[in-house]
Amino acid sequence: MTATFTMTGPTATHTPTAGATVQLSAVVKAFSGHTALNSIDLEVAPGELVALLGPSGCGKTTALRSISGLESIDSGRIVIDGVDVADTPTNKRDIGMVFQAYSLFPHMTVLENVEFGLKMRKVAAARRRERALETLDMVGLTKHRDRFAHQLSGGQQQRVALARALVTRPRVLLLDEPLSALDAKVRVQLREEIRRLQTELGITTVFVTHDQEEALAVADRVAVMRDGRIEQIGTPEELYATPANAFVADFVGLSNRMPAELVDGQVTLHGCSLNLLGDPMPDGPVIALVRPEDIALSADGIAGTVISSSFLGSLRRTRVRLFDDTVVAIQHEVERHPLPGEAVTVRLKGAPVSALPPKVKK
Amino acid sequence: MAAPLSPVEPAPASAPAERRPKSANQAVRIGAEPSTVARRLILGIIGGIFLIPVIAMIEFTFRNGLAGDYTTSHWTGLFTEDSARTYRGLYQAIENSLVLAAVTVAIVLVLLLPTMVLVHMQFPRLKRTLEFICIIPITVPAIVLVVGLAPVYSVVVQVLGGSTWTLAFAYGITVLPYAYRAIQGNLDAIPVKTLSEAASTLGAGWLTVLWTILLPNLRRGVLAASFISIAVVLGEFTIASLLNRRNLQTALLQVSQSDPWVAVIFALAALALAFILLLIIGRLGSATPSRRKS
Numbered sequence: 001m002t003a004t005f006t007m008t009g010p011t012a013t014h015t016p017t018a019g020a021t022v023q024l025s026a027v028v029k030a031f032s033g034h035t036a037l038n039s040i041d042l043e044v045a046p047g048e049l050v051a052l053l054g055p056s057g058c059g060k061t062t063a064l065r066s067i068s069g070l071e072s073i074d075s076g077r078i079v080i081d082g083v084d085v086a087d088t089p090t091n092k093r094d095i096g097m098v099f100q101a102y103s104l105f106p107h108m109t110v111l112e113n114v115e116f117g118l119k120m121r122k123v124a125a126a127r128r129r130e131r132a133l134e135t136l137d138m139v140g141l142t143k144h145r146d147r148f149a150h151q152l153s154g155g156q157q158q159r160v161a162l163a164r165a166l167v168t169r170p171r172v173l174l175l176d177e178p179l180s181a182l183d184a185k186v187r188v189q190l191r192e193e194i195r196r197l198q199t200e201l202g203i204t205t206v207f208v209t210h211d212q213e214e215a216l217a218v219a220d221r222v223a224v225m226r227d228g229r230i231e232q233i234g235t236p237e238e239l240y241a242t243p244a245n246a247f248v249a250d251f252v253g254l255s256n257r258m259p260a261e262l263v264d265g266q267v268t269l270h271g272c273s274l275n276l277l278g279d280p281m282p283d284g285p286v287i288a289l290v291r292p293e294d295i296a297l298s299a300d301g302i303a304g305t306v307i308s309s310s311f312l313g314s315l316r317r318t319r320v321r322l323f324d325d326t327v328v329a330i331q332h333e334v335e336r337h338p339l340p341g342e343a344v345t346v347r348l349k350g351a352p353v354s355a356l357p358p359k360v361k362k
Numbered sequence: 363m364a365a366p367l368s369p370v371e372p373a374p375a376s377a378p379a380e381r382r383p384k385s386a387n388q389a390v391r392i393g394a395e396p397s398t399v400a401r402r403l404i405l406g407i408i409g410g411i412f413l414i415p416v417i418a419m420i421e422f423t424f425r426n427g428l429a430g431d432y433t434t435s436h437w438t439g440l441f442t443e444d445s446a447r448t449y450r451g452l453y454q455a456i457e458n459s460l461v462l463a464a465v466t467v468a469i470v471l472v473l474l475l476p477t478m479v480l481v482h483m484q485f486p487r488l489k490r491t492l493e494f495i496c497i498i499p500i501t502v503p504a505i506v507l508v509v510g511l512a513p514v515y516s517v518v519v520q521v522l523g524g525s526t527w528t529l530a531f532a533y534g535i536t537v538l539p540y541a542y543r544a545i546q547g548n549l550d551a552i553p554v555k556t557l558s559e560a561a562s563t564l565g566a567g568w569l570t571v572l573w574t575i576l577l578p579n580l581r582r583g584v585l586a587a588s589f590i591s592i593a594v595v596l597g598e599f600t601i602a603s604l605l606n607r608r609n610l611q612t613a614l615l616q617v618s619q620s621d622p623w624v625a626v627i628f629a630l631a632a633l634a635l636a637f638i639l640l641l642i643i644g645r646l647g648s649a650t651p652s653r654r655k656s
Binding site for chain 1: 552553556557559560561562563564565566567570575578579581
């Protein structure tokens, strides 16, 4: 098939486009014996931003590269806008991609870089320039149009890369850890800009990251991956509040690991009986995963000693060694300022928890 | 309409600050630097080793036979009407050598360059093997190479005739080590895979990627490989002589039997050309892209 490129009128540039649907069905990909994608199913709705989140080696980048065509798949189907693209080469898939490594063409100026995709689509020179400048304007880099990549900072280079990917108004935007080489501050700025542009343009987007904060902050839905499989896919709120299993609970957000007992399907922890999230487990000893905000400093309860306390702006996080030697992090209001060595008592708020079998390494 | 991003982080004053690898000339120096005097002494000695023969050659071209005085007649004789006839063989040999240089460069560009790019991108495991193959010619003496090439050339002559240009097939092999190094250095310095992938996601096919993205970024390596190939071909004597072909060096030897002064003048010209080529290669290596559009 040929790339669909429908932008013709000057007014069309900033009109939100209806993004394409992207479907992965039972996609399998192996590299010399190692299964990178183990029968992945994923559906991304038009205009949706889905983040693929997971530790390194979980297959998230392979999944993204399979959608782009940079990686061929062993079996399964990848369907964009209802068309199976398994045999369509990358340059015909009408996608935009931003890479983790800086990928601007070093011998071209910023403007020439942004124009490149339009040139490949044989857009007339004048129209090309106009469109490229409009897109550069969207990422705030018009004044750097004549610079070369080596004259830009890392954040600016990724903005240009984003403009270059967006200028053709692709059906699908693929972002492969585009922020991981950047400073923390630039990273937060740029991720918000990516989200804003993506929402305005309505481009279906798949965003690969190993940073859970990044995924939760920008995505409509997050797919948590492990060992080539999607463990859970859901909105950030769903993943955080109702993780499907202990891996998701452990990977998304902070969790305290506390030894507990599972009795009749209920987690018994320091005298509290808590509901178990996720799949049922056999009764016996377990490691409960308790969120820092589900434990509170209280007038009475479980005895412990403060190890340290950090001010995090709107809240404070205090680490307490409990009488049984378990160390827990507790999130609480900033007004309360425990000092290291101070004897305190804590209590569980009673929220449901996830649990790991004992002695299972993450 | 989308609003511009703000705030935009400021551009670095000169070079980008973020995770840019140090270039070689920024490497930490180890040990004490030699003093200015020592440096000049070393430069003087090495320069002398190279310059003395060249000066001797220049001096020789002005000698008037064994009379002990000097004359410019050897130089001026080259620009007389007779010289074209007298040195016809030499001019023909220069033409042969230039054709050989051109065909050799073509072999490097058409065969070696795409092979190296392909291995670099698609078959990185073959990189060591390719390097080994390309380095072999430097370890094989020309005379040994000729022993092997002689029967090959008996076939080449049958198929392509006995023209001198066919010698370029052998030269294509002898320049491999130099051309390989020049191109590989450039290939390692640019993110070939990322650039090609970025271009293909933007709609470029394989040929477009090679032509519009990779070649411009490999320009220095390709030019260096070409110039060094030309320098090697212009200086080659053994293979041409043993395979009975006429090139600049074999012709110089022949002319030197009858007119040693002219042979030295042409040798000086060839040296000057090689020197200029090497100077350009040096420039290519140190230059930074500074093309700016208004």
